[in-house]
Amino acid sequence: MNHPRTTDVVVIGGGQAGLAMSQCLTSRSIDHVVLERGESANSWRTERWDSLRLLTPNWLARLPGWSYQGVDPDGYMSAADVVEYLDAYRRSIGAPMYTGIEVTRITSRGGRHTVDTSDGPWSARAVVMATGACSNPHVPSIAAEMPAHVEHVTPIGYRNPAGIGDGGVLVVGASASGLQIADELSRAGSDVTLAVGDHVRLPRTYRGMDIHWWMDAIGQLDERYDEVDDIDRARRLPSLQLVGSSERRDLDLSTVAANGVSLAGRLVGRSGHRAQFSGSFANMCTSADLKQRRLLDRLDEYAAEHGLDAELSEATRPAPTVTVPPLLEADLRSIGTIVWATGFRPTYPWLDPQLLDRKGRLVHDGGVLPVPGLYVLGLPFMRRRKSSFLDGVGPDAQDLAEHLVGHLACDVARAHT
């Protein structure tokens, strides 16, 4: 067996979370390495569809010691732009990154963590798992009940309409991914049915400003994980129904329905050649409209309190979701492809399964695992509402780096007593 190389901290993953952590560690003079399975920002290179733009504007991409300096602060980066942005960040911070390294196992014993990799073991006093929230698409078990002729696609495998075979398309899930893919396929001429469950509706802009400007301004993006009522629910919240585009257009159920997408309730079963959808569709739309209205009320209050009414344009509210009665059934014989835009469930195959709960979720308190020296970074609402955003991982990385410094200091103190 190889003698393990040693360092203080192993960071797993070289995307925005891993790089932000690397910057925080370097600025604290902590010896570390960043292990990346592919090239840096791998999932932005290989697991994003062609037309995807970030949901957040360019200026909202602040990382520790780094921010957008380009010519279009109000635009939205493509995946390739994000790769370039993160590459420039990596070079500027001189991240000690090893690429093409697959982590196979983490073993923690006596305050040291052994990280086995495809390139031999590392021994470290702390490990930060920064492998992202969107690397493993969740496909519900009902997928196994679908007929054999159906092609299954997930957002990380989807590229563009040309890659979709013949026949109608059923898109399951109406968060940003599902809605954008349904919209794109329908515009390209496919016969698209969209199965809609719980969703979060928001306009792209409100009173002339990007919705994320508002959420940043009112402090919603900074809401902390230990301050919200129900953190499990907040972490499960589907991504916002938004699309990044140069015309800053809205994307919601009404707009995709107007473009020819047939709407249905949540996919709940299969009976013979028929897919069955829930009759709860109306309530899903009512709830989303109510929540949107409540948020916009909050924005208006904020504007009034801060004397912004004169600068902002007039408050025009989005119309309630108007749709024809939803489908309760679809004939699966006419469906060639199902796109499962049903969220992501990160997996940690290298980790002791005892660190996961019965649903396979990592047990952690704001990124701090019960085993001293183990950390996770970059999960949805990990410490803040914006934790999984490009702009949100920085403050989380700072917090964890502080905790990590404390851990390493205790560790040294223990070693000397």
Add this chain to the structure above:
Amino acid sequence: MTITESNTIDNGVNVEALLGAREMLSGAPAAAQFTFSATNEWVNGTHSRSTVHEFFGLGDQQTHRRPYSVDTDHPGIFASEDNGPTPPEMVLMGLAGCLTAGVASVAQNRGIQLRSVKSTVEGRLDVAGILGIDPEVRNGFGGIRVRFEIDADATREEIEAVVAQSQKRSAVFDVVANPTAIVVDVA
């Protein structure tokens, strides 16, 4: 003061107990497995009697305070004796009861005092289905409409939000809205 207000809110729902149960059961998934059951016995014609008494939950056999029975029958226009609601009407009653229980609980949890909650549940049913006249027509309700009339210390928007949430947490709403596998066999 909000705190004083929420102390005086009383819709007769013990929210603390419900939240306690949620807390306890989220750590004990086996105890959360309930089995409800009803027995039914034919009386005569289309008239039968359904009874509930025992159910299983919290890892143990449980009983209602006493057995409850409901007679169901078909109305006179179908040449029956009309000894009780029709079975599909029972479903509407179940839906109304479930949604209203949800409204009371959610309102209590949100500190909203209810004064009156009334609802009407309408199920459109084309009997061409059950009579076998038209195979294209489904047996069940073609659609269900529920209308709540709620008098409460809350804005219209807050009331709408309570009603929306009660649908999201309703067992009968789910049973009616979503398919459920049913196995019927003969002893």
